[in-house]
Amino acid sequence: MFLEVIGILSSIIISLIVIGVLVIVHEFGHFIVAKKCGVWVEEFAVGMGKKICSKQIGETEYSLRLFPLxxxxxxxxxxxxxxxxxxSFLAKSxxxxxxxxxxxxxxxxLLAIVLIFGLSAGGYIIQPKVAAxxxxxxxxxIGLQEGDEIYRINGDRIHIYDEMQAIMLQNGGEPIDxxxxRDGVIYEYELTPQYSEETQTYLVGFTPTIKNGIFAEKVEGYDTASVFETVHYSYYAMLNYVKLTAEGLARVFTMQASPDEYGGPISIVKVVGDSYEAGLSYSFMAAVQNVVYIAAVLSANLGVLNLFPIPGLDGGRILLLLIEILRRKPMNPETESRILFGGFVFLMGFMVFVMYTDIMKIF
Structure with missing residues (x-):
């Protein structure tokens, strides 16, 4: 029982650290660009609710607040x-x-790319290229050969192996184009994936090319990825997370998602905790790597969520600014306030719903 409580507390603490870092990086983006644009940043706050402590540095107050979300x-x-x-913010273009x-x-x-780069440089990258x-x-x-590069699946360009896996998962056992x-020439095939009882997934049936990370311990028989290949992988891995997150959020906001697809703070704590514990069964470094991977995914998730055109989020404010550009004049302040308040109410209601589904998963 004691160890179980320690495990839960560890998961909560690690999750709060991860969320805190993501929020600080996010707000730092607003902060630094606002400064560059000549806007006075009155306060930079981490957390919400009552102020716990604060310090005035220059013209900006830096504060830590009660709720670390x-x-x-x-x-x-x-x-x-x-x-x-x-x-003033409103005085700027x-x-x-x-x-x-x-x-x-x-x-x-950018944080997601940096984290993925670090993991890949210290580990390995998998390329959509046939090794065997x-x-x-x-x-x-269909006659695939060693060295063949998977170029497109169902018309979608494949840059990294993760993209191929995501498409195969969504496609199920349906035939794929x-x-x-091969040698600079594109060949087209139709292929029906084969179901694997062992992995419980549909497979094309080849071993992908694996390369050692730049700083990883060298493994005989495997080439070492270049810096360019590692940056290439990190960038497209981030884009893949962005795409999957956007598709998932679109299902959520159009009420097409199942309850299992909803996840809030409790789900985040569970995922982070499970990943950390799974890594610890191998080594402490493996646990850290798992948490960093989750942080990269969550960072991409946070970026996408904030760009959704819902008033109250960054994307909602950007949408209102686009309307201002089209109208060639600012929106009526009263109208804008009502829109932002409506968005805030919607987001609060949505957060309550997500928390409810989180709690119901426990029981």
Missing amino acids: GGFCRLHGETEEGEITER VWARMAIMAAGPIMNF VLDGSPAQE LEIK
Whole structure:
């Protein structure tokens, strides 16, 4: 019982650290671009709710708040209330305001790339290139050869092996249109994936090419990935997380998702805890790597979520700025306030619903 409690507390603490880092990076994006645009950042806060402690450094107050979920940058003159000065958010051009709003999600995407790069450089990368064809597999039946590069599946360009896995998972056992590149020439095939009882997934039937990470211990028989290959993998892995997250959120907001697809703070704690414990069964370093991987996925998730065009999120503010560009004049402050309040109410209701589904999963 004691060890179980320690495990739960460890999961909560690690999750809060991960979320805290993601929020700080996100808000730092808003902070640094606001500064560059000449906007006075009145407060940089980590957490929400009552202020626990704060320190004034220069013109900005840095604070830590009671609930360690979320955070914010309070920008001078962000609303019509009070005097609008040259250092107010609303005094800046629409493009400057848009850059400030977009900077948070962009920083989350960059963080995801950096984390994936670190994991890949210290481990390995898997490329969508045939290393060996399995006997009796669909790949052998259509004549795939060692060195073939998986170029497209169902018309979607494949850059990394993760993209191929995601498409295969979504496609199930349905036939796929496969394009491979061999000696610079594109060949087209139709292939029906084979179900594997061992992995409980549908497979094409080949072993992909694996390369050692730049800083990883060298394994005989495997080449070492170049810096370019590692950056290439990290960038497209991040884009793959972004795509999967956007598709998932679209299902959620259009009420097409099943309850299992919803996940809030409790789900995050469970995923982080399970990943950490699974890694510990091998080594402490493996546990850290698992947590870093989850952090990379969550960072991409946070970036996508904040870009959704819902008032109250960065994407909602960007949408209102796009409307301002099209109308060639600012929106009526009262109308904008109502829209933002409506978005806030929707988000609060949605968060309550997600928390409810989280709790129901426990029982």
